[in-house]
Amino acid sequence: MRQIKSSSPLKGEITIPGDKSISHRSIMFGALAKGVTSVRHFLEGADCLSTIGCFRQMGIEIQKESDGRILVHGKGIRGLTAPAATLDVGNSGTTTRLISGILSAQNFTSVLSGDASLNSRPMGRIIHPLSMMGAQIKSLRGNDCAPLQIDGRMDLHGIHYDSPVASAQVKSAILLAGLYADRETSVHEPALSRNHTELMLSQFGADLHTEILKDGSAEIRISPCEELYAQDILVPGDISSAAYFIAAALLVPGSEVLIKNVGINETRAGILKVCKDMGADITYLNQNQGAGEPTADLLVRSSSLHGVCIEGTVIPTLIDEIPMIAVLAAFAKGQTIIRDAAELKVKETDRIRTVTENLKAMGADVTPTDDGMIIQGGKPLHGAEIHPYMDHRIAMAFAVAGLASEGETTILEEQCVDVSYPGFFEALHTLTV
Ligand code: S3P
Numbered sequence: 001m002r003q004i005k006s007s008s009p010l011k012g013e014i015t016i017p018g019d020k021s022i023s024h025r026s027i028m029f030g031a032l033a034k035g036v037t038s039v040r041h042f043l044e045g046a047d048c049l050s051t052i053g054c055f056r057q058m059g060i061e062i063q064k065e066s067d068g069r070i071l072v073h074g075k076g077i078r079g080l081t082a083p084a085a086t087l088d089v090g091n092s093g094t095t096t097r098l099i100s101g102i103l104s105a106q107n108f109t110s111v112l113s114g115d116a117s118l119n120s121r122p123m124g125r126i127i128h129p130l131s132m133m134g135a136q137i138k139s140l141r142g143n144d145c146a147p148l149q150i151d152g153r154m155d156l157h158g159i160h161y162d163s164p165v166a167s168a169q170v171k172s173a174i175l176l177a178g179l180y181a182d183r184e185t186s187v188h189e190p191a192l193s194r195n196h197t198e199l200m201l202s203q204f205g206a207d208l209h210t211e212i213l214k215d216g217s218a219e220i221r222i223s224p225c226e227e228l229y230a231q232d233i234l235v236p237g238d239i240s241s242a243a244y245f246i247a248a249a250l251l252v253p254g255s256e257v258l259i260k261n262v263g264i265n266e267t268r269a270g271i272l273k274v275c276k277d278m279g280a281d282i283t284y285l286n287q288n289q290g291a292g293e294p295t296a297d298l299l300v301r302s303s304s305l306h307g308v309c310i311e312g313t314v315i316p317t318l319i320d321e322i323p324m325i326a327v328l329a330a331f332a333k334g335q336t337i338i339r340d341a342a343e344l345k346v347k348e349t350d351r352i353r354t355v356t357e358n359l360k361a362m363g364a365d366v367t368p369t370d371d372g373m374i375i376q377g378g379k380p381l382h383g384a385e386i387h388p389y390m391d392h393r394i395a396m397a398f399a400v401a402g403l404a405s406e407g408e409t410t411i412l413e414e415q416c417v418d419v420s421y422p423g424f425f426e427a428l429h430t431l432t433v
Contacts, residue, residue: 002411004399004409004411008432011257015261018042019240020043020241022233023045024094024098025201029204031055038233043238045419046418050095054095055072058080074230080106086147087111088113097173101173101175103150104177106152107152109149113148114146117390121145129187133157135156136151168316171197171220176197178223186222189219192267195265203292205227205228208220237295238263242259244400245431246272246298247400251328256301258300271318271321278307279306284296307334311338315343322338331404335377352372365377382405382407387413
């Protein structure tokens, strides 16, 4: 457990670890490419290490160089070999869902299993479309969750899939299976979810097209692919991890923090838009392009915030940041409404429940709804014992809440931050002394 006290102003600069979504994809696509893919600023969080472990089990050599680069010795699109044991996906939904698309098209059988949280998350959302393509996937407990047994097949069909959810994991699973299909595959999603798969797979040589429709929904098409080619990838800082430092600097009076090299891809940067709408003082410096992904340094100064309504197509662009945004809203003047975010219920925890429970413990006025929450902000919060239920984003969001509250906050299960941000508490500490 970790004790957090109300903080003096945060000052200084910080470089955020690599983006989790992009790090996963760099290993997966590198493994399927011909040649050696080099990955700089790879996130060595537990989730991405699960992805590395799975591909090593399928015969891919992955090594770390003395300069920190990860080298993935790809064996081509048909180069994976049968794993000798169950693939351990740990806590990682991204590993599980994306890899399922790849495994559906291999000439071997594999079994995927993770921790208790992972094995209770819904996999029907990928089993269904992949089965339409001809994949053979069995939920071994018959509950549409992992463990999954995948009997790979070489004869998948291209489909058009109308996805009921804006989920990059669902979209990516289908697109990855589509690499191996007999004709074009397309996915329609109700709003464009994070597009790292599309950007990076194109860079590796796949043929992909995206169309944004008038109603804000999106259609992505992929053609079958003969070969992918190794790339040099520079992973930008993870905006989802930057979110905690943005929020800490905004909330603790007198703070000024420079957050360096953050990925600001529009399909991820909803938190920046929402913070600006709430009255945040955030300046973009040194805008750049890395791994086909836009980046910037963010200069954040403490600000007095007001409530907003967050809904519709912006939700997928900030879904992982909602625990942090809910904390910001509790400190902001007036009411914040978060809706259209029922996906929160199927993350590492049911985040409507875990955010509400912990905000209430700190004295906030918050009402959970079916697809979000309503927060009456502006009441001073007090320290409390925080239960993350092993959800990394809950632990980090409430550590920041603790900095801006009276008294002492205790974060239980502090080690769960290792999923996406090993060293998080130490990084926070460097800005508060
Ligand atoms: C991710 C997609 C999102 C996000 C998750 C990472 C990805 O999940 O919440 O943390 O890397 O594709 P969904 O696709 O379920 O929305």
